[in-house]
Amino acid sequence: MSQADNALTFQYRLSVASRFCAAILGGYFFTAYCISLLSLLLPTSKVDAVLYSVCLSILIYSCVFIAAFAARSLIKVWVALIISTGVIALITNFVQGSI
Amino acid sequence: MIYSLATLLCFSAFYGFAMAKTAHYKSVFGVRPNQTITQRFSYGAWIIILLSFIVNLSQAIGYGSLIFCGQMALSVLVISLLMTYKTHWLRSLFYLLPALTSLLTILTIIS
Amino acid sequence: MKDTFFRSMTWLHTWVGLLLCWLLFLIFFAGTISFFRHEISLWNQPAVHKIEQPKVEQATLINTGLDYLQNKAPDANRWWIGLPSPRQPEVHVSHRHSQPDGQRDKWIDEQLDPNTLNPIEGMVETRGGNFFYRLHFDLHYMDRKLARWLVCFASLFMLIALISGIVIHKRIFKDLFQFRPQKGVRAWLDAHNLSSVLALPFHLMITYTGLVTLIFMLFPDPANTLYEDGVKGFRADFYPERQRIEKSEQALNSPAFDAAFAHFHQNWPDQKIKRVIVDHPSSISATIKIYGDNGTLIRDEYPYWQYSAASGELIKTARLDPSGGEVLYGGMIAVHSGRLAHPGLRWLYFICGIAGCIMIATGCIMWAKRIRERLKPNQSPSFGLKLVEALNLGTIMGLPLATAGFFYANRLLPADIAGRADKEILAFFLIWLVSAVVAGLWRAKRAWQGFAYLNAIVWLLLPICNALTTNGNLVTYLMDSKWILASFDLVFLATAAVFFFQGNKLGLKANQVKSTNRQKRPAGKEQKA
Numbered sequence: 001m002s003q004a005d006n007a008l009t010f011q012y013r014l015s016v017a018s019r020f021c022a023a024i025l026g027g028y029f030f031t032a033y034c035i036s037l038l039s040l041l042l043p044t045s046k047v048d049a050v051l052y053s054v055c056l057s058i059l060i061y062s063c064v065f066i067a068a069f070a071a072r073s074l075i076k077v078w079v080a081l082i083i084s085t086g087v088i089a090l091i092t093n094f095v096q097g098s099i
Numbered sequence: 100m101i102y103s104l105a106t107l108l109c110f111s112a113f114y115g116f117a118m119a120k121t122a123h124y125k126s127v128f129g130v131r132p133n134q135t136i137t138q139r140f141s142y143g144a145w146i147i148i149l150l151s152f153i154v155n156l157s158q159a160i161g162y163g164s165l166i167f168c169g170q171m172a173l174s175v176l177v178i179s180l181l182m183t184y185k186t187h188w189l190r191s192l193f194y195l196l197p198a199l200t201s202l203l204t205i206l207t208i209i210s
Numbered sequence: 211m212k213d214t215f216f217r218s219m220t221w222l223h224t225w226v227g228l229l230l231c232w233l234l235f236l237i238f239f240a241g242t243i244s245f246f247r248h249e250i251s252l253w254n255q256p257a258v259h260k261i262e263q264p265k266v267e268q269a270t271l272i273n274t275g276l277d278y279l280q281n282k283a284p285d286a287n288r289w290w291i292g293l294p295s296p297r298q299p300e301v302h303v304s305h306r307h308s309q310p311d312g313q314r315d316k317w318i319d320e321q322l323d324p325n326t327l328n329p330i331e332g333m334v335e336t337r338g339g340n341f342f343y344r345l346h347f348d349l350h351y352m353d354r355k356l357a358r359w360l361v362c363f364a365s366l367f368m369l370i371a372l373i374s375g376i377v378i379h380k381r382i383f384k385d386l387f388q389f390r391p392q393k394g395v396r397a398w399l400d401a402h403n404l405s406s407v408l409a410l411p412f413h414l415m416i417t418y419t420g421l422v423t424l425i426f427m428l429f430p431d432p433a434n435t436l437y438e439d440g441v442k443g444f445r446a447d448f449y450p451e452r453q454r455i456e457k458s459e460q461a462l463n464s465p466a467f468d469a470a471f472a473h474f475h476q477n478w479p480d481q482k483i484k485r486v487i488v489d490h491p492s493s494i495s496a497t498i499k500i501y502g503d504n505g506t507l508i509r510d511e512y513p514y515w516q517y518s519a520a521s522g523e524l525i526k527t528a529r530l531d532p533s534g535g536e537v538l539y540g541g542m543i544a545v546h547s548g549r550l551a552h553p554g555l556r557w558l559y560f561i562c563g564i565a566g567c568i569m570i571a572t573g574c575i576m577w578a579k580r581i582r583e584r585l586k587p588n589q590s591p592s593f594g595l596k597l598v599e600a601l602n603l604g605t606i607m608g609l610p611l612a613t614a615g616f617f618y619a620n621r622l623l624p625a626d627i628a629g630r631a632d633k634e635i636l637a638f639f640l641i642w643l644v645s646a647v648v649a650g651l652w653r654a655k656r657a658w659q660g661f662a663y664l665n666a667i668v669w670l671l672l673p674i675c676n677a678l679t680t681n682g683n684l685v686t687y688l689m690d691s692k693w694i695l696a697s698f699d700l701v702f703l704a705t706a707a708v709f710f711f712q713g714n715k716l717g718l719k720a721n722q723v724k725s726t727n728r729q730k731r732p733a734g735k736e737q738k739a
Contacts, residue, residue: 032431039432044535046436047448051535053432054425055542058418062369069222069374070215096435102554117387161508162555165545168411169558172565175387175408183389 015074023068026081031061033088040095100210101158104203106170108151111196113174114189115144123182127189216378223374227573228598230364232605235570237361239609240346241416242563244339245548245556248297249694251338254620256680257330259695261299264324268293268483269471274327275303275486276467278320283307287315287457289488294324295503297694335630336620341638347424350635355427362424369417375406391715395579402572405565412562413569419546422539448536450528451499451514458495462520465491469522470498474515478502484512494520506550510540553693571606578602600650607661608645610705614668615641621679655716662713669706673699 035053042049064081071077117123119140124132132140151170155163181189243250252258264271275291283289283305292302301322306315321330337344344350349357389400406413426433430441437443446453474481482503489497496519501512514528532540544550548559578599585591591599619637623630649657676699677683687696 032429035429036431036435039436045533047444048533048535050432050436050444051448051539054429055422055535055538057425057429058366058369058421061366062373065366065370066219066222066373069218092435113387120387123387159506161541162506162550165508165551166555166558168415169555169562172409172412172562173558175404176561176565179387179389179404179408182387183391 022077023065027064030085037092105151105154109170110174112144112148113178115140117178219374219377226367227371228577230367231574232601233364238566240342244343244346245559247339247343253698254336254338257332263299264294285492291486334625337631362428365421398572398576405568409562409565419542422542455489455497457490458493460494462494462496465519466522470517508541508544510543574602599653604646604649608642612638612642659713659716662709666706666709669702672702
């Protein structure tokens, strides 16, 4: 902590901002697609599927948030978030198309 | 009535948890506890807290568990404040709590 | 981010906690007070203080309400009858007329005495507890949508701060019961840990469920995926009772209210009623909507019956047997709002809420103290530190002061001035603004002490002000067993006492620091190194 305080370089600030971006925005979109897919897959009535999935959303979001800060490499965080969000979005589209 | 009994049980349980800690026991009773006393306090506390939980749930599952969370918060708060400002009161509680609990249990059963 | 999980969580806890802590304090503070929303509304209306709990049947009260509205506003587009509860003795009868296009229909609210069945005289215009309830998520003077997004964002940060806090506080149960008030920053840390741990289930629950209350704004995606017209379609499916009822032009001559209620009481004899709404009472399409009372069940939406007022037939019911998703979602919201709580549980909610406020406040203070301790003797504090200190003082000490100001304004403003309710709220924000400005200019330890004593005096005088401006005081409340009003006076006195002790303590510390500063400094530094 003290090292970081002494060297508040531009690069350090940028990486912190980027990490917050990844956690907040990346986490948001990941969660949004995740629960959309979940609501499609749940074998309950439409109302129940929506309610169950929105109730879980915060849990998923906070886990992604924590993970984004726990991971050591910032690039890995971004890559993992973008790829997984993309894959989930694709599956969602596929499932939606087949129904 | 039955909720006050559960509150008292919950409070007794946290009293037990506090007394199961060496430092706290020493500041209350003035001597270091031996292994057996610590263990007895700890086991007793777990049994009593379970009992308190059951008493709460017996009234209503949802409402009871909400009230149980509140009772735990209240108990920890009171014990910590007593521990900080009125340590010697805790010594008399060792006799007072079981007495009060039994009194309240009898009253609950009668009514 | 940092080299270990533990250290990155420490970093996260510090910064996520600090960034929005003042907004969070406001949300927690207003939310805690809102647990007593109806009680505050009661306190703010001295005319209702003398009203007794109803001794007549609910059916009589409903009939009275319907008759009253029939005389008062036969051509309204909606009637609304709210029945008394132990928290609110009066019967609410409201109606509204359709406004020209683009304007919101305006409610006209009246209150009836449930025993004499006459309108209550001498009501004043006030928002009461609803002000704090709205402040909790709408933040007043601000665009509603923006405010709710801000609140959502702050709550998310709160949840993250809580989770990372649990991770870093490894000895979570070992340090339980520990509070060492004499030891400087250590005391603040103990207070922070104690207030977090003792109500940890509450903090997690209230933050999570708080986010769930705004979830369809935050995550409309599942509804968008499953329904053609998104959240709107979902709402139509989920809230059948909110469906718009079209008005027919044909007039209704003899409404069949009696037949409808007779059917209801015959089939659901034990069901208590929360409120009754009549849509388009003068038209043939008139509809009676009955909302049942949930009592202490953990449910948010009320069971619902809809009758035709023309024929008295049951048209539809909803939520008599909620589905799994509804139980989960409704349960979360019910647990958050605490409407189900009897006085005992309500006080426990309140205590836990106060613990949350203390947790946030001590967290903010600790941050500022640590940074200040790290300063070298000749180094001047940075702008950031000054800002944090000013915001700490202005928020933590200013908000209670402003709240007291709101109560004073309620008692002291003339009863008949225009826009009285808004003026009460203006008093709240003006006092807060002044405290914030003062805090910005004067941030010394003496300022904390000054604010604490000021708070103590203001809260101490509040019961006296109440006794002078209304017909009751603490003694008469206790003698007439008006527990709600008596608790107000007692809470005011307790708040004054807490601030008084805090002021004393701060004074003691300021003196100690002054006398021992020079000798202790080097030793302190060595320890840290």
